[in-house]
Amino acid sequence: LHLNNNNIKRLDPGIFEGLSNLHCLYLQNNQIAFVPRGLFSDLLSVRYLSLQRNRLSVLGSGTFLGMISLQTLNLANNKISRISDSAFHHLENLAYLLSLSHNPIGSIHPFAFKGLYKLRYLSLKNVKLKCVAVNGFFGLTNLSQLILSYNDLENINSSTFTLLNNLMYLQLDRNRITKLQPEVLKPLVSLTHLQVNYNPWNCSCKMLWLLKWL
Template sequence: MNIFLLFAPLVCLFGSSYQRCISTVATTECDAASFSRGHPVKLDSYRNFVQFKGSNIEEIPSGTFRLLPEVSSLYLSFNTIKKLEPGSFDGLPKLSQLVLNHNSLEIIVNGVFRDCTNLRMLDLGANKIKTIERSAFSELINLEEIVLSFNQLESVPESVAVLVKVKKIDLSNNKIKSVESNVFTKLNSLEVLSLESNKIRYVQDDAFKGLNKLQEINLKDNYLSNLNAANLINNLKSLKTIKLSINDFVCKTLKAIIDEFEARNIKVTRGVSKADVTINGIACKLQ
């Protein structure tokens, strides 16, 4: 018999309310209606990968998971979570992956991740996040990947500046209007940065200063009409690929930008536009 097809029902205790969980060889999946303050989740047994998905969870009180110290991956996607508070993820010393996408979060306050020093991946995508407090990520000293796509951010959050080990940041599909100077300065481990599908009209000089290991940057689908390629090249010593399609370039400007990047062996990803006027498959304006 294939052991991966074996299921074991578990009883989960949420305060005085019993919930049903199912464990496979690798995961424990629970159907929780809500989490109660003062009543941490208690499982008789569980896997390292625990999932509470597609329920009606609206908030995560402090200490909710403190009786699950062996959990390394926690999935809370496709709920209706509106509120996280300081200590929401306390008691998870082995947590390396936390997925909170497809919820209704609007703000990330300081202290939510204060006990998550071993977290490697954090997914906050597809929420309604407008604000991330300055020190919200201060304890994430080992984080390597953060997903903030499909939110309502209007600028690059200052809170990312402390993520000194992060290798990948996804800020696509927000409402970011510009990229300010030195906003990423301390992120000298960053390798991939996506700012695709925002409302970016300009990138200030030295916006990417300090990103010595950055290999790929995605500026596709914005409102850029110019870009200081020389400044980017000077700051991004390891850059291999840049994506620039679906912007607002005049053809002469676009050609000069592409030529400058390609002269330094940096690939400008070819676009797929079917417009009458294109350069490298990227639509542009004659004037």
């Protein structure tokens, strides 16, 4: 169902009633600022949902309630600054992609992605990210690609990537990172690609470990 580029400003409860066999829903390039709790609850078969380029600012606990088949979710280019710690609880089959890029998120709170244990690709590119709380990436045990480019990260906690044992691809380029402690990358036993260019590195002897690690 393609509803993109229609200048839609609101979605009333019940608007998707009876569409239990729908597989893809395209709502990008509209003016949607709010999604009522349970709006998508009848969309039991939707695997792909695009809400990019709207005006969403908050992801509540019931935003995606009922979307048990969802595998790809694109929320890029909105105004999202607040994400409930249970916003994604119901999306246990979200496996292919979650994009939150180009939103003024600022920080990742503990357990923000709890329940997304199948997710493989997470993009947080250009979200004005300054810090990731302890357990910020908790539950992302199957994640293989994490994009954190074009942010304001300066210091990365030694426990930030704990339990991301399957992460293969990590982008940290174009941040404000000056140094990394060895403990930061230690949990990433599957990592094959690390992008850290365009950071203001303090190239002292304390960074020799990174050269050897590479």
